Amino acid sequence: MDFAPSAVADDYTKRMRAFLDESILPAEAEYDAWREERRGTPAEHDLPPVVETLKAEARERGLWNLFLPAESGLSNLEYAPVAEVTGWSPVIAPEVINCQAPDTGNMETLHLFGTAEQKQDWLTPLLAGEIRSAFAMTEPAVASSDATNITTSIRRDGDDYVINGTKWWISGASDPRCQIFIVMGKTDPEASAHRQQSMILVPRDTPGLTITRPLPVFGYQDQHGHCEIELDDVRVPASNLLGEEGGGFAIAQARLGPGRIHHCMRLIGMAERALDAMVRRANDRVAFGKPLAAQGVVQEQIAESRIEIEQARLLVLKTAYLIDEVGARGAASEIAAIKVICPRMACGVIDRAIQVHGGGGVSDDFPLAYAYAWARALRLADGPDEVHLRSVARQEVKSRS
Known part of the structure; x- marks a missing residue:
């Protein structure tokens, strides 16, 4: 195994380091001050404007969507030192190059399992950095480290699915830009343990989806938030299913x-x-x-x-x-x-x-x-x-x- 960086990886890493030193680290104080002024107000989870400024600069520098080989051409090994640099400013740097969790995982999921229509509706704006997303699997009432425990129901009803359940630690849900949730629930509780679950796309404005509260982490409220959400008779078209039933x-x-x-x-x-x-x-x-x-x-x-x-x-x-x-x-x-x-x-x-x-x-x-x-x-x-x-x-x- 040769871990010496390729010429491509070395170039991206150097450019990412320059971006970090010249623009991102100096912007941290402005980011923090903007958020501090809004702490405890309805605008607490709004995006500091400096992030959009840095996103535009990242695109000009050719530092965008580097996490996804199909978009960037970088292998995982080549992306590793670039991602390490972003860890120096974990709040700002990943987002300004559109490589932030949970959106990266959601984009990869849509890339691998989404239909053409699902990709057009959600993957395209996510890759463009126009919206954000959330992944809803963890539940407060069960040990979600074992995903077979989840209790949220996804029930077929004609041309729709109806979803009921409670989720928490749903990262990104507080951000007003979060427009789509990937929700994991059970479509067939009688199937074998690993074929009971399915995943489905739920737009933020769907009736019955309620963000109950943001959850602080050791007292910190991240800008994008980690939330508890309720799904009460949430109805979405059957075409919103990701992959097949039982494939969750x-x-x-x-x-x-x-x-x-x-x-x-x-x-x-x-x-x-x-x-x-x-x-x-x-x-x-x-x-x-x-x-x-x-x-x-x-x-x-x-x-x-x-x-x-x-x-x-x-x-x-x-x-x-x-x-x-x-x-x-x-x-x-x-x-x-x-x-x-x-x-x-x-x-x-x-x-x-x-x-x-x-x-x-x-x-x-x-x-x-x-x-x-x-x-x-x-x-x-x-x-x-x-x-x-x-x-x-x-x-x-x-x-x-």
Whole structure:
């Protein structure tokens, strides 16, 4: 396996880094100030105008839809270092190049399973960055880490489907630009466990779909929101079904594979920014007569962080290579492994950076507190650690049977 970046990957990565340094990082203060002024108001989830400005600049720089090989021509291995750079500014950078979750997973799903009409109605405006979307699978009443538990019903009624259920942690739902939901529910509770579920497209303005409340993550309200929603006799045309009845579980697996590795790529960038902040702080601060960087305990924290980042990066690159070579199914064990390792690694590195920053580290004067909250949440999003550890263990046992 050769992980040296290709000429194409090197070019995109350099251009992404220049965009980050010249435009995105300087825009963070404006983004935060705009949102702070609207906190607790009806405009809390509106988009700061600077994002649209940066989106236009990204397109001018040729940095758009890089996550989807069919659009960008980049392999997963080539996209990895670009996505890592976006992890330095996880709130802004992915969105301004149209590579943000959950839209990337939804676009991939529509690309793979959508009809021509579904693609025209929803994939085209998503690829253009004109709208946003949400993916509704997780439910509050069941352990949704086992998708066979979901209770939302999708019942055929003539030429329509009628949907009833409650979903939560539906990322993106608060954003006024979110125009389409991909909803997972049961069409046949009597079928075998993995053929009960289906996925269906529900436009935001469909009667009966109610956004109950946005859910904060460790007290943070993201601009796009993570919401609880109610589906009360929501009626949509049968043509809104994605794929076939009973295909929802297979679609979910296809959707989550690439989404998981994209999160891991960005987590490496988040950890790199935390390590950079840690080293800068350690060089600038003096305690007990010498810089923190000269203190043995801080040196150990810096060294441990560098080692852990490099280990995680290599496994992510191997996984990206395998997805390119044998597909997400063939790389399932590696995808599960990085989904455990990368959030854990990022939490550890960010935690050390917080410690070196002292009281400032837990404040909003630095990006570390938010970064930690997001990294910790990713130990649950797209499947908790325990599910992925179970997958890795099963594959390990099977390979020796």
